[in-house]
Amino acid sequence: MARTPSPLPSAHRRIRGFEATSGLLRDQIRKVGEQRGFAIARLLTHWTEIAGEDMARITRPVKVGYGREGMGASLTLLTTGPNAPIIEMQKEKLRERVNAVYGYAAISRILITQTAATGFAEGQAEFIAKPNAPPAPDPTILAEAARTVAPIQNDDLRQALERLGQNILNRRKLKES
Secondary structure, three states: OOOOOOOOOOHHHHHHOOOOHHHHHHHHHHHHHHHOOOOHHHHHHOHHHHHOHHHHHHEEEEEEEEOOOOOOEEEEEEEEHHHHHHHHHHHHHHHHHHHHHHOOOOEEEEEEEEEOOOOOHHHOOOOOOOOOOOOOOOHHHHHHHHHHHOOOOOHHHHHHHHHHHHHHHHHHHHHHO
């Protein structure tokens, strides 16, 4: 006796598999948060302006959770391990900046989550350090350094001393400016 298959859900549903409960409730949670005067999306989209460029470069807001004890939410930040102590020392200032955006004490505390440089699971945020491009060398400094070390016969030593001389002359020029 052959069994007839029961009607299957849509192909889209089968491919995705189970959907997390948080995904089903995301819109309702967002609406409740906005009713409390806290639009989570604004925190994510304007993080650089809120936290400042230096802090935004080493942190990512991950979650805003509401506690049972009334007003005030917890903001969870994702960062790399070496940056966690820096953020820990500045989190009160950061909390004040976030609350200044909303006009009241929307965030009562900040939690720090550490991860690897490229992140794990949900927190796959890559933390990119600001590139330090060296300034273009001044031709007069290059010429002066080359002229100073010209009498040295050993090529390796002359090149090393020329680089050292360029660094010293550049540093002097920056201090005078």
